Amino acid sequence: MAASSPPGRAGRARSLIWAAAVLVALLYPIPFERSGYIYYETVGFLVLLNAMLGIGWNIIGGWAGQFDFGPSIFLAIGAYTAALLSIHLGVNAWLALLGAVVVSVGLCVALTYPVTRLRGHYFAIATVAMWMIAQPIGATWPFINGSQGLFIPVAPGGSFVHGMLTMEFPGRGKGLGFYYLSLLLFVITLLGARAVERSKLGFYFRAVRDDQDGAEAIGIDSRLYKVIARCLMAAIFAAGGTLYGFWALAVFPDQVLEVNWNILPMMAAVVGGLGRLWGPALGAIILIPISQVMTATLGAGPLAGRGIDLIIYGAVIMLIAGWRPNGLLSLPWAEWAARFRGRAPAQPVKG
Amino acid sequence: MAALLRVERCTKRFGGLVANRDVSLTIEAREIVGLIGPNGAGKTTLFNCISGALHPDAGRIALNGTDISRARPERVCHLGIARTWQVVRSFGRMTVLENVICGALQRTNRMGPARTRALELLDFTGLAGKEDVVAAALTLADKKRLEITRALATSPSLLLLDEAMSGLTPLETTAAVELVRRIHHGLGLAICVVEHVMEVVMPLSHRVVVLDHGEKLTEGPPAEVARDERVITAYLGDRYRGRA
């Protein structure tokens, strides 16, 4: 629902926060570029990438209410399609991204339509099953070089601008370049999601989530809209996969199908407020740095490996679920903000 | 004989239980038909078969000549039948306005016209002023009103109301009956009402159909049906036979 800015001080405060956020986003990597701490640019890149994927997951999980536990298959499909197009046909990265999206959506339709009759747990398990089937395929299929992986060639030379146009940064500037590429894709995804949210699609997704039978009775083809929702997610994951592939310059099955691609986007969406447009961004900003810090501090010690952050995620999820069994769909950021400002939280009005 | 809805020998079984057996009825355009019968008579099952939530095991259901016996619910709605549910349903996390917009989107793809239509209908059914209330927070009476408004937004030619008055106070019931009359007058649809409250369904209906144990017992003008011995027996048992 279009929220008109409240007049007066609240409105001005909101605009200020907006402006500040945009500035931070645009200028964030500059100091690190200057000082040579490229690592932090990469963290920014990962935040934006996962935020973007989180928005994608939000469409099927938060809006349509269908729990997808294996979205990484679309990341993998996207990465491989883009890599193959680039390697065998020399296609430019952005065109490869388009191709990746098309292939991913096509496969999504084929894979999702059969399982749309499944609800709740059963749909979720079906998505896990798909992910598990994808793994041996990825590891053994000769067309994509199996577990040996694919390597994306990078032409030498090239300016920064050239890099932005081809996603190739042979020299310095890679961290910076991919930060801005991911920022660009994130913004595009966000704007696209916002448009969907306000459109017939957005309404219909939420109807299917809230009451599938009731939705069908007012003319909504729940199967169709579940497929569409998942395809939107597949498109976003494919784009993310392309970006990731060109960043890593290699596509390996165990990396693109890695369990973290299933978990992090979903976690980002949940922690940031499931169903809310800005939720995944907020969640990613919170989660990724925590994960990085944990990797850094526990680095080479006996607790190395990503086990610890998943333990914490698991505990967080259980706490949230146990604490708000009926409200997982929206952690009450709005209520808290109201309380913080000293006002009693409003009656259940849309906010 | 262009009946709007024609149900021919609808039969529906659940395992060993025959919920509907050879039930036939017609509904003409602009008619209000009451569907009554004791608990377990098969009224809601019949509604479910008509609206596509269930498919009959035998028999045929046609709307304006089109066979909808095996149609999916969304297609049935598209063809012009809308319904409400015995246990009220709404999209709990969406606002009142958003709920109705979902209904209106059945007939248009654009948000502007959908919104306008939704606002008009909310005004018509008496929910004006509550557009931004989250549906889950409504009172029962308002939830039922919302459910009806949402159904109307799909521009049906036939509206099925399943026990729309249950759980309402006498004051709320009067308001609800007035709403049904207003809908009938103002929008000219056919309405089929399943109801237990006799004081409601009899004055409202042009014609009443009685189900008992899955079969159609009789049908006719309300006054006749109310005096029918078999109907009285079905509701009250043998002891009351002959006391009409």
Place this chain on the structure above:
Amino acid sequence: MTLLLQAVADGLQMGLLYALVAVGLAIIWGLMEMINFAHGEFMMLGMFGAWGLSVSLGWDPLVSMVPIAVLMYGGGVLVYRLLMQRVQRGEVFTQIFATVGLLFFVQNGVVALFTSDYRFVEKSFLTGLSGANITLGGLRIGVPLLVGGLIALALFLILYLLIDRTDFGLALQATAEDRDAAMLVGIRPQRMYAVAWGLGTALVAIAGVILANFFSVYPQAGLSFTVLAYAIVALGGFGSILGTLLAALVVGVVQSVTAAYLPPAFKDAFVFASYILIGLFRPQGLFGRF
């Protein structure tokens, strides 16, 4: 042809073990329409328990089966009381989430404590029987797996009798059918649910103990068993105990035959694919009645 028959024979034996893995899920599902994403993790805990007790105290898994079962029963009840009881009344989404969180927590807890290395139960009664075979009309039936399968079958039948023939089992079924009516006759649903969770967890942990004799023990072992168990429960018709047994045998055979003809990485692929297809063609399962 012999290859096929051998695969079928092997598959049937594995199927008996799978039945034990799946039946806990079937009980929880049949009773509460609640399914546990972390189901396989409890099996994995059973495996680790067997390995741990074998390595540190030299206990044979067939012996440690008992204390592990008791412990895991308590664990299941605890999980129910602390977590699932709260989310039971909430949206389905939250229920899924809660058990997913449990999955992350348990699996990675084990990773943190033991690393992801593969472990093996070196010496046990069953591994000691390794190499002993029964020959049956040209088919070779390994004794260890056969014994393991028979133990699983025995437990399965005990469970079936428990559910079908005792008052307690009757109370469970009553609660599953109509919770409120059950309350009216004095059954406490929460207690039934807690017991169901305890039983389900204990059974799958026992399955893990037995499986530890044959498979490597590592933290990630659980998830594919969870999906396998789901497939079995779905094929078997959701909560039908005998249906679960039959479905498990079918799955065991499918998996075994697949492994005989395709690269080993694909052995689960067919099972998972059939789960997806079941949803499309026969949602009530192979043996479900509707």
